[in-house]
Amino acid sequence: MTTDVSWRPVADLAEFGDRDVIGREVDGLAIALYRLDGAVYATADHCTHGSARLSAGEVVEGYVECPLHFGLFEIRTGKAAGAPVGRDLRTFPVRLDGTRIEVAIAG
Numbered sequence: 588m589t590t591d592v593s594w595r596p597v598a599d600l601a602e603f604g605d606r607d608v609i610g611r612e613v614d615g616l617a618i619a620l621y622r623l624d625g626a627v628y629a630t631a632d633h634c635t636h637g638s639a640r641l642s643a644g645e646v647v648e649g650y651v652e653c654p655l656h657f658g659l660f661e662i663r664t665g666k667a668a669g670a671p672v673g674r675d676l677r678t679f680p681v682r683l684d685g686t687r688i689e690v691a692i693a694g
């Protein structure tokens with residue numbers, strides 16, 4: 588069985604401004620985009636612990652800190668990094684076309 592993957596333009600690098608995380612919607616999915624060590628990563632924008640947007644959080648040394656209860660997730664892998672978060676985040680492949688950020692959504 589094959590899975591269709593489509594690359595969707597979601598943002599431009601300039602949209603980060605002075606932030607290291609921004610949130611965007613694509614195909615009804617809320618996606619958080621991170622700028623980290625010269626690369627861009629994407630995860631689901633909903634914390635797996637409660638109803639918080641990770642795009643409203645802070646990036647700290649490769650992790651995103653949830654703004655509600657300060658749970659941490661590893662940005663590159665989506666791994667939950669300890670209480671109160673126990674479930675990993677969905678991650679999405681990212682590619683750049685110039686300054687345009689594209690995210691792969693499995694259909």
Ligand code: FES
Pocket residue numbers: 634635636637638639653654655656657658671672
């Ligand atoms: S909602 Fe994110 S840590 Fe609780």
